[in-house]
Amino acid sequence: MAITSNISAIKQYDPAATAKAAQDVTSTKDLTQNFLKMLTVQLQNQDPMNPTDTASMTTQLAQLNMVDGINKMNTSMGSLLSQIQSSDFINMSTTVGKYAMAPSSNINYDGSTPVNLAAKLASDASNVSATITNELGQKILEVDLGAANEGVVNFSWDGSDAAGNPVAAGMYKLLIASTTTDGKEEKPTAYVSSRVATIGKNGTAIEVNLADGRTLTPSEIAQWVA
Template sequence: MTDINALNALGGTSGASGAGQGMMDMGSEDFLRLLTTQLKNQDPLNPTDSTEFMGQIAQLTSASGIQELNASFASLTEGLRGNQTMQAASLIGREVTVESNTGYLPEDGALSGTVNLPSGVDNLTVTVTDGAGQVVRQMEMGSHAGGAVDFSWDGVNAEGERMPSGSYTISANAGNDGEGQSFQVTTAAEVESVNLGAAGENPTLNLRGLGEVSLAAVRQVR
C-alpha cells in the first residue's frame, strides 16, 4: 500500500514539519495524487486511520495556505516598491529637507533649512561653517517657542562678501554666544535624480550637494 507519510522523506526530516516542507516543495497537485493513490490501494480489512487521514489533509491545507500567503506578501511588497519608485521619481526637480548638518549653497541662491526645537528657547543662533572649519556667518534668531524654526542664509559672510557655492556645515545652539544647548537641523536640497536600485532594494534620492539619501530620510517636500 502506498503510504502518504513517505512524503516526510521529501523534506529531509521526519514528522509533521518535514511532511509540510515536502508538500510545499512538491506542490498540492502531487500531494493530492499520492493521497488518491493511497485511498485506492488501501487494504479494505485495514483501512487508513481517519485521524491520520485528517492530519494529512490538514498538512495539505497548511502548506497550500503558506504558499498562498507567501505569494500574497511577495505581490504586496512588489506593489509597495513600485509605489515608492513612482513617489521618488515625482520628486525630481523638487526641493526636500532631510536631517543633516550639511547644507548646499547654490551659485545664485540661498542655503535654507529648519531648526527643530523640543521646547522654547532664548537667543537661538544658527552658525555656518566652511570646509576649513572657519565660521563664515552667525545668524541671531532670537527667542522662539518649541517647534520648527525656518532659517535661510543668503550666502554672504560676516564681511558682506558672497561665499562660493558648495557644502557648508550648519549648527544651531541656544545660550550665550551660541555655546549652549544644541539642536537638530534639517537642510533643504534639490532632488537631482533617483536611484532605482537592484531587485528587492528601495529607491534612493540623489540630492544636490548632499549626495544619496533614502526616501525615508525626507522630512518635508517644498
C-alpha cells in the first residue's frame, strides 16, 4: 500500500526572499503553524496498523502555546518596566534644587549657606556630640547634641567656629560620637545634605548629582530637607 505525503506543502524558509527578511520564521507563531501542518499531514497519512501517538503531539502543541504565552508576557512586563522607569525619572526630576540628606562625613561649605546635618544612632544614647574639623584636621566646632533615641538626630551648622566667627568656604569633616545608655562608646553614621544639581541616568539606573560633587542613587537618600 503506497503512502502519499503532502509534506511539500509545508511553509519553508527561503533566505533569498528579501521581502520576508524582517519576519522571524523561528518565532513561536511560525513553529506552531508548521507543527499544525505537519500534524495534519501525519494524521492523514498514518499507517492504520501503527497510528501516530496524538497525545504526544498535543503535548508538544501545548508546550509551544505555553512558550508563546511566556514570550508575550515578557514583552508586556518589559513595556511596563520601561514605563515605570520613565515615570520614576520624571518624578525624580522634580527634586532638582531641593536638598538631599545622605551618608557622608564631608561638608563642602560654600561660605554662606547653612548646612543641614544628621547622625544616625544604632541605639539610644545618653549623649551625642558632633565635631567639625577643617582640611588640616583642626577642630573648628564641637556641638553637644545631648541625649537622643535610636534613629536619626538632625541639626545644622551655620558656618561659624567655636568663637562664633564665620569660617571660609572649603571642605570640612563631620565626626559623630555617642555614648549609649549602658555606657558603650559608638561612632554613629554621619549624614550631610546638599542641593540636587541634576538628575541623570546610567543605563536604566537613576543618578542624583549633588552640588557638593556626590553622585547618589535614590535609595541612598535618607531625607529631603527644605
